[in-house]
Amino acid sequence: MTVVAMQVNGKQVSADVEPRTLLVHYLRENLQLTGTHVGCDTSQCGACVVHVDGKAVKSCTVLAMQAAGALVRTIEGLADGDKLHPVQEAFKEHHGLQCGFCTPGMIMTAVDMLRRIPKPDETTIRHELEGNFCRCTGYHNIVKAIKAASEVL
């Protein structure tokens, strides 16, 4: 077992975990931050996307140890208190989610996308989402939501 410490959503945390523990399991099981989801085992679906040191990362593809000392942000830490992040608002406003399972990863990916590309066109948004699966929405309203968020950010 190894003690792994990092800052998650602004709080210093640490947990004693097996060295093989993935970041996603560290977040979900040790910190009970269950908003980050596991949808596959091949790093394809993106349900587990969180931010590590400001960049979108698939937390199923990173060992918790690799994130030791990092600043991690999960979906639970995205809103500013009761004030939703504009991407969260846009997903609700434009019906960018149905079952909600891919949503945290989608939103975290979108926030990172808009940080790098503030005003993406539809083709860019679709291309940038290639690492995130949604089985419910056909992406139509997700694309619409991200576009709308880009206009208010």
Add this chain to the structure above:
Amino acid sequence: MNAIDAKKATGIGASVPRKEDFRFITGNGHYTDDICRPGQAYACFVRSPYAHATVDDIDFADALAAPGVILVLTGKDVAADGLGGLICGWLVHSKDGSPMKTGAHPVLALTHVRYVGDHVAVVIAETAAQARDAAELVDVSYGELASVTAVSGAQAPDAPQVHPEAPRNTCFEWELGDKAATEAAFNNAAKVVSLDIANNRLIPNAMEPRAAVGEYDKGTGVYTLYTTSQNPHVARLVLSAFVGVAPENKLRVIAPDVGGGFGSKIFIYSEETVCVWASKKVGRPVKWIADRSESFVSDAHGRDHQTHAELALDANGKMLGLRVKTKANLGAYLQLFSASVPTYLYATLLSGQYDLPAIYCEVDGVLTHTAPVDAYRGAGRPEATFVIERLVETAARELGEDPAEFRRKNFIRKFPHQTPVIMAYDVGDYEASLNEACRMIDYANFPQRRREAEARGMRRGIGFSAYIEACGIAPSAAVGSLGAGVGLWESAEVRVNPTGSVEVLTGAHSHGQGHETTFAQLVSDRLGIPIESVEIVHGDTDKVQFGMGTYGSRSGAVGMSAIQVALDKVIAKARKIAAHVLEAGEGDIVFENGHFTVAGTDRGLAFAELALQAYTGHKFPTSEIEPGLKETSFYDPTNFTFPAGTHIAEVEIDPGTGVVKVIKFVAVDDFGNIINPMIVEGQVHGGVAQGIGQALLENAVYDPDTGQLLSGSFMDYCMPRADDLPSFDVGVTVTAAPSNPLGLKGCGEAGAIGAPPAIINAITDALGVRDIAMPVTPERAWRAANGL
């Protein structure tokens, strides 16, 4: 906001943002994997690496000795505890009258394994990782046997047999329609168009993998199962009455937030059965979460038909008859609805939107050494639509007729319309949807767009699909007469609280459909109360009286109708109470915008005031009217509903690379009345995406020699990604369904039904070929484009 404004903002017909979204966008959903019970242990299943083998010995001594392992269970333990097998809830008969034939479906394999991923043993350990490590140590001695995975060849006398009870791997040889009348139609035909059609096998891949937590309370003897279910009461019924895990009154099934289903979470699988059963044996809660690789091999798959279909036409291009012979792959075991999907949910829709005087369909249900095949979004209806819409488009081309005009000529125009295959269509206006779709895609100017594309070296095509489906599943007596083991009504309970807020307990289950919003809109609209005062409760057998769950686009037409009936009863009782309180005749009480008033006076009661009166019981004779305000309904529909519409796809293909690009996709659907247009459009988007996925990308492939699932991960099974799809153009036409009080038809599956033939018709149009197999990968399109 006054009551009238509120009604506009949140009532029927308003695109109300979803009440459920807040928890999902903030990471506060409660999916099964998010549930941790004190002291829970973890299960990992040992699965067959072979498609077909005898299980000669299971040596789990090393596994049992591994760190953290609590217990290892096998099929012998299941048998020793007297548990039954998993069941199919629908019995079909072969044309000779004999009942379908299949072998038992054990919870854990006893003597044989019959597909890669079949369940052999379960290891229960302190942690998920320890369970997985130890599962690797279970030493199973298999005797590998020959396998068969495709329907072609599976019925040969010398083919490897899946179950001794089903000779020639034939579960049933079923028929529907009038054979003699159909033959006569073909004898009189001026032209016959035929196609051999494969409907490719799909893997549902809801984004949340299946999961279960079983828990046993020693003090009360009550088991609780948290599981990813579309129908928790049905799960409880099957686990109690057939598997015998626990009596129904000692089993609580909770389906919390469920991350998509698409059919795959209707069924009762081995894993949740084992979690419930094992929780008593280990005296601790037992949790199992599928990893995606397990989902691929063990979730029920969809489609997988091989069909020969022929359409008979007279000299004027009017349809005379349809003859269809289908071989449907059922997999190794029948799941809950397996037998109904390729029969009563398929052949009954073969008339499409057309006035077809004679239809005859034969379906062989074929067992193979593959994962069970059952309902996947559309369930039988996409397969039927693909057959008829491919044939119709091909016929139009061969007759040199415009595909839209050819359809118009053959549309059903008088309602009700009795088809030759059971269904009685009650209402519809097929031409209205077709015309609107043509307008939206600018059909008139397609030739110009094609020329422009050709000038760029691209091949452009347009394809139609005028689909119909049967939803609102279903009138109980009707499905009973066809072999269903259950009734398909839905239940609702409307509980008005003394403060005037309302809980609605529904037997439908939302796993993305937005019931918490649409159902609340209905209540808000009818009772004239703010939508925030309405809570929709579902997914818990201890709370909801009963329910058949959500599938087959039934939750609006059946589930909301049950709520509507219960609301009628609430209002009727409230009116009686209001009459006493307001000292007026019941006939003089008007209920409007959340107020009970005495007609022609200013005397009245707000809904919340009435609710309080109902609970205090001070101002009405409780000997005549019981206190309280809570009503229930078990609503059974009088007919199926028949959503229908026209989808048109326009594609462009690069003959140099074979890449097919969907330039435009127009879906015009008649779903009857609509509660929340935003949610309905979202359902269409998702369905169309899955339909385009089937047509262009997705394919479940088993190796024909070894029976291994070759497309067993997202690396191999091509899920539609954002950049594979266009934005969609969605339109509606409305003919209200007469068979339910809200006039709803259902919208959940239309996209997946309508899209595949539209896409294939567009591709064959672009390439000038008669047929092309799904999925149309760039290689297939490139070969076709280059005559290879």
